[in-house]
C-alpha cells in the first residue's frame with residue numbers, strides 16, 4: 001500500500017465528494033474510439049499528486065461520473081492526464097469535450113502498483129487494450145529509476161494495429177536497450193509485420209528470472225486470467241502477481257458499496273490487488 | 288546435411304529428444320530460407336513439409352473476400368509451422384508467408400511419416416510434442432475468438 005495518496009489531504013479545502021473543477025488543455029485522439037485529455041485545475045493550483053495505478057472520478061456535467069485511471073507521468077505534476085475509451089454515455093460525453101471545457105475531478109483514489117516493492121526484481125508488465133493507460137505511469141516511474149530494476153518487459157496485446165495506444169511512445173520504448181517491448185494483435189492485415197496472436201503467446205518468448213519477477217497486469221479480466229496461467233507455468237510465484245480490477249463504481253471512495261466484490265471494495269482495497277487476494281473473485285460476474 | 292545437426296538439436300520444439308531420434312530426424316531435414324513476402328505454402332496445396340523456424344517470422348493468413356489476406360497468427364523462432372502433414376488428406380489449411388527474411392529447417396513429411404511408422408517411439412515423441420502445440424494453439428484461438436478487447440456485453 002506504499003505511495004497511496006489520500007485525496008482529502010491533497011485537495012483541501014475540497015471534501016472527498018466535491019469535484020475540483022478542471023479545464024481541458026488538450027484532447028488527442030489515440031485511436032478510433034480512444035482519446036487522451038490533459039487537464040489543469042481551474043483554481044490555478046496544481047493537479048493533485050498521484051501514484052501509478054490510482055484513478056480519478058471524472059464528472060461530465062449533467063451527464064455523470066466515471067472512474068478513469070491516471071495515464072500521465074507522476075513526476076510531471078503540472079497536467080493531469082487521462083486516456084479514455086468511448087464506450088457509453090459518460091465516456092462519449094467526455095469525448096466531445098473541447099479545449100477550454102470544464103469537468104469535475106475527484107481523487108486520486110485507490111491502491112497503486114507496487115513499484116517500490118518490485119525494486120531489485122525483474123518486471124513483466126502485461127497490458128491488454130485500454131489496460132496500457134493505467135500502466136503507463138508505471139513505465140514512466142521505472143524508466144526514471146531504471147537501475148533499481150532487473151529486466152523490464154512490456155507485453156501489450158490489442159485487437160488490431162489501428163487500436164494500439166501511445167504509438168510514438170511505444171516506438172521510443174522499443175528502441176531502448178534496457179526495455180523489452182513485445183506487441184501483438186489479435187488479427188492484422190498488411191502492412192503489419194509484427195506478432196499476431198493473443199498476448200499470452202508472448203510470455204514464453206521473453207526471459208526473466210521467475211523467482212525474482214514481479215508481474216503487473218491490466219486489461220480485460222479474461223486476458224488477465226489466461227496470462228496468469230501462463231505466468232504461473234513459467235514459475236512466477238502467485239504472490240508476485242498484481243492485477244488491476246474494474247467494477248462499476250459510484251462514489252469511488254468506499255462509501256456506497258457499489259463496487260463491492262466479495263469482501264472487498266474495489267475502489268478502496270483496489271483497483272490494484274495482489275493476485276492471491278482476488279483469485280477467487282476474478283470469475284465472479286458483476287451484479 | 289551434417290551442419291544441420293546443431294540447428295535441430297537446439298530447436299526449442301525438439302528439446303530433450305534422444306540422439307537416435309535426432310539422427311532419424313536429420314535424415315528428413317533440409318535448410319531453407321524465405322525472402323520477406325515469399326509464400327511458404329498456400330491453402331489447399333499438398334502438405335509435404337513442415338518447418339522448424341530458426342530466424343524471422345511466418346504469418347498464417349486467411350483470405351477473406353471482404354478484407355483480403357488477414358493474418359491470424361505469427362510463428363516465431365523456436366516454434367513449429369504445420370501439422371497438416373500428420374493427418375490425411377495432407378493439405379495446408381492456410382496460406383503462410385514470410386514477413387521478413389526467414390530461415391527454417393524444412394522436414395520432409397513423407398520421409399518422417401515413414402520413419403514414425405517404422406519407429407513408434409519416434410512417432411510417439413513427435414505426436415506428444417505436436418499435441419502440446421495443438422492444444423496451446425486451440426486455447427489461443429478460443430481466447431482470440433472471445434474478442435476480449437471489444438465492448439462488454
Ligand SMILES: Cc1cc2nc3c(=O)[nH]c(=O)nc-3n(C[C@H](O)[C@H](O)[C@H](O)COP(=O)(O)OP(=O)(O)OC[C@H]3O[C@@H](n4cnc5c(N)ncnc54)[C@H](O)[C@@H]3O)c2cc1C
Pocket residue numbers: 055064066067068069070083084085086087088089090091092130133134245246247248249271437438439440
Ligand atoms: C478503477 C477503474 C479505472 C478505470 N480506468 C479507465 C481508463 O483509464 N480508461 C478508460 O477508458 N476506462 C477506464 N475504466 C472504465 C470506465 O470507468 C468505464 O468505461 C466507464 O465507467 C463507462 O461509463 P459510460 O457511462 O461511458 O458507459 P456505460 O453507459 O456505463 O456503458 C455503456 C456500454 O459500455 C459497456 N462498458 C462499460 N464499461 C466498459 C469497459 N470498461 N470496457 C468495455 N465496455 C464497457 C457497458 O457494458 C455498456 O454496454 C476504469 C474503471 C475502473 C473501475
Ligand code: FES
Pocket residue numbers: 248249250251252253254255256257258259260265266267268
Ligand atoms: S464505489 Fe462506492 S464503495 Fe466503491
